[in-house]
Amino acid sequence: MPAVQETVERVRRIDVDQYRYGFETLIESDKAPKGLSEDTVRFISAKKNEPAWMLEWRLEAYRRWLTMTEPTWARVNYPKIDYQDIHYYAAPKPKKTLSSIDEIDPEILKTYEKLGIPLREVAILEGVEPPPGSEPSANRKIAVDAVFDSVSVATTFQKELKAAGVIFMPISEAIREHPELVKQYLGSVVPTSDNYFATLNSAVFSDGSFVYVPPGVRCPMELSTYFRINERNTGQFERTLIIADKGSYVSYLEGCTAPQRDENQLHAAVVELVALDDAEIKYSTVQNWYPGNSEGLGGIYNFVTKRGDCRGNHSKISWTQVETGSAITWKYPSCILRGDNSRGEFYSIAISNGHQQVDSGTKMLHLGKNTSSRIISKGIAAGKSQNTYRGLVTAHRKATGARNYTACDSLLIGDKCGAHTVPYVEAKNSSATFEHEATTSKISEDVLFYCTQRGLSQEEAVGLVVNGFVKDVLQQLPMEFAVEAQKLISISLEGSVG
Amino acid sequence: MSLLEVKDLKVRVEEREILHGLTLTVNPGEVHAIMGPNGSGKSTLSHVIAGKPGYEVTDGQILFRGEDLLEMEPDERAAKGVFLAFQYPVEIPGVTTWNFLHTALNAQRKARGQSQLSSPEFLKKVREVAKSLNIPQDMLKRGVNVGFSGGEKKRNEILQMALFEPAVCILDEMDSGLDIDALRIAADGVNALRSPDRAMVVITHYQRLLNYIIPDFVHVMSRGRVVKSGGKDLALELEASGYAQFEDAA
Ligand SMILES: Nc1ncnc2c1ncn2[C@@H]1O[C@H](COP(=O)(O)OP(=O)(O)OP(=O)(O)O)[C@@H](O)[C@H]1O
Ligand SMILES: [Mg+2]
Numbered sequence: 001m002p003a004v005q006e007t008v009e010r011v012r013r014i015d016v017d018q019y020r021y022g023f024e025t026l027i028e029s030d031k032a033p034k035g036l037s038e039d040t041v042r043f044i045s046a047k048k049n050e051p052a053w054m055l056e057w058r059l060e061a062y063r064r065w066l067t068m069t070e071p072t073w074a075r076v077n078y079p080k081i082d083y084q085d086i087h088y089y090a091a092p093k094p095k096k097t098l099s100s101i102d103e104i105d106p107e108i109l110k111t112y113e114k115l116g117i118p119l120r121e122v123a124i125l126e127g128v129e130p131p132p133g134s135e136p137s138a139n140r141k142i143a144v145d146a147v148f149d150s151v152s153v154a155t156t157f158q159k160e161l162k163a164a165g166v167i168f169m170p171i172s173e174a175i176r177e178h179p180e181l182v183k184q185y186l187g188s189v190v191p192t193s194d195n196y197f198a199t200l201n202s203a204v205f206s207d208g209s210f211v212y213v214p215p216g217v218r219c220p221m222e223l224s225t226y227f228r229i230n231e232r233n234t235g236q237f238e239r240t241l242i243i244a245d246k247g248s249y250v251s252y253l254e255g256c257t258a259p260q261r262d263e264n265q266l267h268a269a270v271v272e273l274v275a276l277d278d279a280e281i282k283y284s285t286v287q288n289w290y291p292g293n294s295e296g297l298g299g300i301y302n303f304v305t306k307r308g309d310c311r312g313n314h315s316k317i318s319w320t321q322v323e324t325g326s327a328i329t330w331k332y333p334s335c336i337l338r339g340d341n342s343r344g345e346f347y348s349i350a351i352s353n354g355h356q357q358v359d360s361g362t363k364m365l366h367l368g369k370n371t372s373s374r375i376i377s378k379g380i381a382a383g384k385s386q387n388t389y390r391g392l393v394t395a396h397r398k399a400t401g402a403r404n405y406t407a408c409d410s411l412l413i414g415d416k417c418g419a420h421t422v423p424y425v426e427a428k429n430s431s432a433t434f435e436h437e438a439t440t441s442k443i444s445e446d447v448l449f450y451c452t453q454r455g456l457s458q459e460e461a462v463g464l465v466v467n468g469f470v471k472d473v474l475q476q477l478p479m480e481f482a483v484e485a486q487k488l489i490s491i492s493l494e495g496s497v498g
Numbered sequence: 499m500s501l502l503e504v505k506d507l508k509v510r511v512e513e514r515e516i517l518h519g520l521t522l523t524v525n526p527g528e529v530h531a532i533m534g535p536n537g538s539g540k541s542t543l544s545h546v547i548a549g550k551p552g553y554e555v556t557d558g559q560i561l562f563r564g565e566d567l568l569e570m571e572p573d574e575r576a577a578k579g580v581f582l583a584f585q586y587p588v589e590i591p592g593v594t595t596w597n598f599l600h601t602a603l604n605a606q607r608k609a610r611g612q613s614q615l616s617s618p619e620f621l622k623k624v625r626e627v628a629k630s631l632n633i634p635q636d637m638l639k640r641g642v643n644v645g646f647s648g649g650e651k652k653r654n655e656i657l658q659m660a661l662f663e664p665a666v667c668i669l670d671e672m673d674s675g676l677d678i679d680a681l682r683i684a685a686d687g688v689n690a691l692r693s694p695d696r697a698m699v700v701i702t703h704y705q706r707l708l709n710y711i712i713p714d715f716v717h718v719m720s721r722g723r724v725v726k727s728g729g730k731d732l733a734l735e736l737e738a739s740g741y742a743q744f745e746d747a748a
Contacts, residue, residue: 449550450588452572453581454598454658455606464601468592468641 032089038062041203044089048172048207051179061192061202068196074359075388075420076328078301081266088204088237157221164220166250167212171239174210181212185243189272189309189336197268197303197330205239205270213248213279222478224253238269244279246312251282253481267326268303277312277339282320284477286485288492289325291356299327299356306333307363310342310371318345319362320476322485324492327356332390334363337371337399344373347473349485351466351492352385352417361390361422366402366432375406378470381417382493388420395432402432410440411469413462413493463490499564501526501697502547502666507558509539509546509722516542518722519558524666527694531708531733532701534719535741540701541585543719544668548582549575562666577609579665583655583672585701590642595654598642599624599661606662627660631687648675656687667691668699673707685710705737720744 032043041062045055070081161168167178175182192202213219244250254271267289273281283306292299302325308317319333329352335344346362364373373393381387387410395402410419421438443465451461467474467486474482502524509517516539524530532540546553547560549572560567567575590598600620607614615623628638633653643651652672659667669688673681688698688711700711708716708730716732717724718741725744726732 444588445551446586447588447590449545449548449572450584450590451602453548453550453576453584454602454662455573455576455609456602457571457573457605460601460605464593464598465590468590471592 031087034087035084036062036086036088036204040088044204044206047089048175050172050175053179053183054175057187057192058203061199062204064193065196065199065203068199070196074330074390075386075422076330076357076359078328078357081301083200086266089206160220164217165214166217166219167210168223169210171205171208171210171241174241178210178212181243182210182241185272185274186241187272189274189307190270190305195305198270198305201237201239201268201270201305205237208239208269208271209242209252210240211242211250211252213244213250215246215248217245217248219248219250222251222253236267238267240269240271241274242272242281242283243274244276244281244315246276247278248276249280249282251478252284253478254283254285255287265298266301266303269305271304271306271333273306273308273317275308275310275312275315275317275339275342278314279312280316280318281308282318283308283333284481285319285321285323286477286481286488287321287323287325287329288488290327291325291354292327294354300325301328302326302331303328304331304333306331307336308334308344309336310339310344310368311336312342313339313368314341315339316343316345318347318476320345320347320473321349321360322473322477322488323348323350323358323360324488326358329356329358329360331360332362334365335373336365336367337373337402338367339371340368341370342368343371345476346373346375346377347476348377349380349470349473349489350378350387350389351380351382351489352387353382353492354385355383356385358386359388359390361388361392363392364394364404366393366395366399366404368399370401370403371399372403373405375404375408376472377406377408378473379408379410379419380413380466380469380493381410381419382413384416386418386420388422390422392424392426393434394426395429395434397428399429400431402427402429402434404432404434406434406436406438408436408438409469410438411466412440412442413466459490459494462493466490466493500524500561501563502699503559503561504543504547505559505561507543507546507560508556509542510554510556511542511552515556516722517546520719520723522699522717522724524697524699526665526697527692528715529692529698529700529711529713531711531713531716531730532699532719532724533703533716533733533736538719539722540719541670542722544582544670544699544701547575547668548572548580573605574609576662576664577606581659581662581664581667583652583659583667583669585670585674587643587651587655589644589646591644593642594639595642596621596624596638599638599658602658603661624657624661627657630690631657631660632683633657649677649680652676653680653684656684660687660691663691665695666697666699668701670701671703672700673702673704681707682710705733708733718744 032040038059041058042055045058190198192199211223242252273283275281289300289302310317317335321333323329333346337344344364350358350360352358362375375391377389379387379389389408391406393404408421412419419440423436425434427434443462447465448458448461451464452458456464466489474486477485500523504520504522507517507520508515520543534540546555555568562578562580604614631653637650643654646654652675672684676684700713713730716728716730718726720741
């Protein structure tokens with residue numbers, strides 16, 4: 001895209017004052033200049049046609065962010081991030097279009113093949129499009145059908161959702177179309193001042209999903225970003241807000257097993273969930289961001305704040321995650337169990353290989369009476385990776401009858417990796433019962449030999465053993481997602497033995 | 499051509515020589531029994547034939563149908579028809595026995611260029627085999643060997659042997675931990691697999707097993723060597739007099 005490049009070059013040449021001066025014209029450009037200032041925030045907000053209140057909200061976050069420092073408590077090491085050396089806004093542009101499947105990197109194609117993703121879907125994911133006015137050939141036909149299909153599927157889905165009264169749209173649209181809902185809930189679970197990365201996100205978030213399920217409605221389908229194909233590239237600062245009103249239910253799928261690369265190294269997403277009385281939210285993630293090369297260079301830094309608020313009585317929030325990608329993962333999907341009898345669940349598979357560093361876990365904050373939570377974490381470390389589970393379970397003074405069960409299992413493959421478990425427990429109410437179990441094991445030579453003696457290759461053997469190890473968590477995923485995730489797990493451990 | 503030929507095999511584990519030049523020739527259709535005191539190297543021999551890592555072969559050869567077995571990965575050996583029923587089968591939590599067997603069988607078939615068995619095809623096959631060995635169906639639904647009793651683990655080994663239909667079956671103390679009825683059933687399972695083109699190597703401490711599985715040859719191992727070979731009567735002799743006489747020979 002020469003135009004973009006030109007803009008970037010032009011922006012580089014102007015100093016701050018000129019930049020201020022030239023602000024109006026810059027609005028026309030696709031990319032904000034590098035660096036973060038109030039003007040960057042204004043630029044983003046203007047780009048999104050946001051109402052004044054939203055800009056104010058962002059600015060407040062920005063000012064707060066200036067007073068904060070980057071957290072260092074996690075067990076991750078990375079070179080210092082230069083926050084002024086980052087573009088904070090790029091217009092969501094379609095991926096580089098390819099004219100046929102043949103143009104896709106063969107390595108990437110191979111991965112798709114192993115994942116068992118049909119070619120037509122590969123075409124969508126990789127943005128294959130027929131050149132205008134060209135003769136249809138076999139490959140192009142696939143692409144055209146695929147794009148056509150995805151649009152029609154998405155439209156059908158939208159109709160069905162509308163009939164049920166479910167709102168599912170990009171958050172940028174929701175800010176304009178449902179300001180009352182956004183105002184009421186945005187930042188109500190993860191306040192703008194929450195933590196360094198969340199605050200940064202609040203100032204500069206690009207886009208993300210907004211979901212509202214009205215009282216008593218069971219969302220008629222699993223909601224997936226996959227079906228918002230046009231807004232797939234929401235960028236590095238994603239913001240998601242899901243509200244399940246009284247007695248409603250929704251299951252949301254985030255991410256996909258397909259390999260994802262991004263030119264932006266820093267990712268800081270925020271996800272907020274609100275469940276009112278008797279409502280239930282099931283949030284499933286499969287994360288497969290680029291982990292970096294064999295020397296550990298170039299992977300994504302993923303600093304994510306995900307939190308669910310069981311605001312109503314008898315509400316339930318369940319997080320399930322399969323984390324296989326990113327160079328650095330810093331992520332603790334949590335539940336605030338505010339309503340009486342509310343329930344929080346966290347099921348996690350975190351795999352690290354190569355030079356990946358994972359510091360992930362959850363927080364279960366028991367505030368209401370008879371609240372319960374369950375944590376099942378499966379960490380798998382291979383290669384030279386470091387894999388840390390970090391968990392916090394607390395019971396407030398008023399949380400009589402709070403119950404938690406935590407099971408944290410780590411599996412090591414090879415002897416150059418590390419697994420660490422850091423559980424914090426804090427009960428201010430004597431009636432709380434917290435149970436914690438933790439195991440660390442290695443895939444033993446004996447088990448591998450047993451499998452290979454029966455005809456499995458080393459890699460198949462590791463895949464099988466690992467899939468057995470994570471089974472309890474995989475079962476929590478919706479069916480199709482689980483099948484893909486299972487294959488993804490085997491793929492991400494390739495080359496981990498031998 | 500012999501099915502399996504172990505020639506003058508010397509094996510080290512962690513700088514210590516365990517097998518000191520062992521020779522064993524097994525032809526199709528034959529059943530060989532290997533007996534010998536604890537620590538004489540019986541399991542080591544079976545592991546090296548099957549390709550377990552961690553053993554250093556410093557001398558000698560193992561040929562399978564004339565091919566150099568030591569050059570092959572364990573899974574290649576399995577696909578060629580080498581099967582080892584383990585003395586101590588491992589547990590694999592979260593992997594159902596049924597899924598494990600299906601995956602393994604298809605991996606072997608793939609390596610041999612045979613078609614993959616669909617789930618229904620496999621289910622039919624495994625049910626038949628399980629039934630003939632008196633193995634209850636729900637054992638197949640449980641994690642591989644997880645929570646199995648000692649006897650159940652051994653039966654699961656025989657089940658796999660019957661399912662994979664290997665050319666050479668090495669049974670490492672399949673009789674230990676089996677009650678008398680289970681022993682009979684397992685032995686019947688092994689006998690049912692006897693055929694003119696399949697060979698068995700039965701490692702045991704007890705002559706009793708050889709009443710059920712009647713061997714063509716009996717070998718006595720002591721301190722990493724075969725010190726005596728003979729017919730099935732050798733086992734009876736051993737039962738009566740013990741290993742002491744051979745210890746000296748070794
Ligand atoms: N990995 C190992 N490291 C060190 N020594 C080993 C190892 N494996 C086997 N040995 C030794 O090799 C010798 C032979 O062991 P092996 O298990 O082959 O005996 P065995 O004849 O099968 O005995 P048993 O009848 O008790 O099963 C023993 O002295 C044992 O301690
Ligand atoms: Mg032994």
